[in-house]
Amino acid sequence: MTTDTSAASAAAAAAPAPTGTAATAQRILRVGPVNPQVARTLDEEFDALVLPSDPAERAAFLAEQAGGIRIAVCSGRVGVDTELMRSLPALEAIINFGVGYDATDVAQAAERGIPLSNTPDVLNDCVADTALALYLDTLRQVSAADRFVRAGRWAAGEGFPLTARASGRTVGILGLGRIGTAIAQRLEAFGCRIHYHNRSERPESGYTYHRTVRELAEAVDVLVVAASGGPDSVGIVGAAELAALGPQGHLVNIARGTVVDEDALVAALTEGTIAGAGLDVYEREPQVPEALFGLENVVMLPHVGSGTRETRADMAELVLSNLRRYLADGTLLTPIS
Template sequence: MTNYAPAPAGAANATATVGHTILQVGPVNPDVQAALTEEFGALRLPEVPEEREAFLDAHAGEIRVAVCSGRFGVGTELMRQLPQLRAVVNFGVGYDTTDVAQAAERGILISNTPDVLTDCVADTALALYLDVLRRVSAADRYVRRGDWTAKGNFPLAVRASGKRVGILGLGRIGQAIAHRLEAFGCEIHYHNRRPIEGSAYAYQPSAAELAAAVDVLVVAAAGGPDSAGLVDAQVLESLGPAGYLVNIARGSVIDEDALVEALVQGRLGGAGLDVFAHEPEVPAELLELDTVVLLPHLGSGTEETRQDMAALTLENLRSFLRDGTLATPVA
């Protein structure tokens, strides 16, 4: 077994070094990519398994910093293969594809890009909320197919204002979503591991009890092992055939098989989904349902937010190379 030395305070061996000490894992934002190549001369981890093995044999002992996205993190096996790794710089707020437990054990620092994407992700949640209740995308398809002329008026939708809405995960993004929904006269309920002191919203002690108390469940919980399958068949049953689900968190938070079954069988009124369990693969059954709105994981996908995320990612990288600290470390 490889012995790993914990990172010393200040990470003295992480001072301004570039080139072979920096590894890009998977595709990243174009601005980050350009800086990694032109400013830092970073290496890129090959995607082909045979090439990756040879690459790691040659370079694994040199790598101090890995730069990745939320989709392509530094997983368990890769982290084990990088004995001198000291930091993982992540583009995105989610870092569940990185082995956080091993990182903590080895003293490896992790950063993400919080706050700068909060508003755009909350906006996406609101767009899904309005779309799935008012059936905007389905109505658009109805017009485009010529059904308005051939079949008459589009079926009635569901009122979006004044609903009881449950937020599963009342963190930064969850609170931004709740704030937007208050403007629609919605009654906000939430579930976290523990109640938030001073919150004006109604706390529910479990995900299932939250679902039973509301008309719409918005999933904004952090991804990772602790939240995997949190929205299971029981939660969906509690939400019921008149209930709606919106997910802008991670596909892993929902039991996707149970969700598909509930939607196909009409035991759930509809769903607005930006994330999926096996992206970019989407269950084929969902493609045929007009009660489901499907987005290609674009929660923070605006030019302004991606520029801000890129800038913060590079700020974290430069900070670590300068003095061994991160601008936005993961607590």
């Protein structure tokens, strides 16, 4: 599959190089690990500061440098949290690598008038592809079958258990945004009927809308979580929603681990409340509940939804285009509305 790079290319074309406002180490701060291309450019082109990870070193660093830092560049996994943002009195903008930004204190940023950008659109296809891979693996137990063969159990004459049909299912999409829509379009090719829950109804989609997450779960065979992270979506798939999905139901989560109550999910998988799950995200990454390791009805990925070379290059390009644009005229190409 060829990744569509038009969004990143257009963003780069629209972003002029800084003129007369060359960045200095007192202006840009890298927070946590970021994409290697971004890290290299921040160092070589912008001479950016790097926030120390050691608490004592960080405190000394901020005491000396915080007053001059205007721009923070971070990843969706680390972000600019409440304490750090309060430590940066001159902060003007936050540039985020990734679509998700729930690790950043968005409320404080809004109060202070600090704009925040992310990297939408360029990763839609790869994340949707990952969701489809998890959907197929969870229902057809591809990974479990692979382990079965490698363990010599097939050669020993043992039969692999029957699995669930993946085509023709009723699938619920929790969060019918850009990524959710891309997932739905892929599932339509498998003859699936699409239902959804969203903050607002989207009649133009032609899909079946449900007013609550629980009503959606009751109506579908598979629930695919594609909702945005953040305080408003924490735990919106809990024990009641998993019970509504039922013992033949499956869950796929490529959104944020916080959207699903992880303790309730572990209980549902171990007790048979639901049939299985495919997970790319977790509540306390990179920590994964040990109770899941011995289960054959769960497929676990290490948060690699957008993890292709092509998509990460597009995301890096968009991050740097946002930075250059802000330095040039004080605006962002892809601000969070």
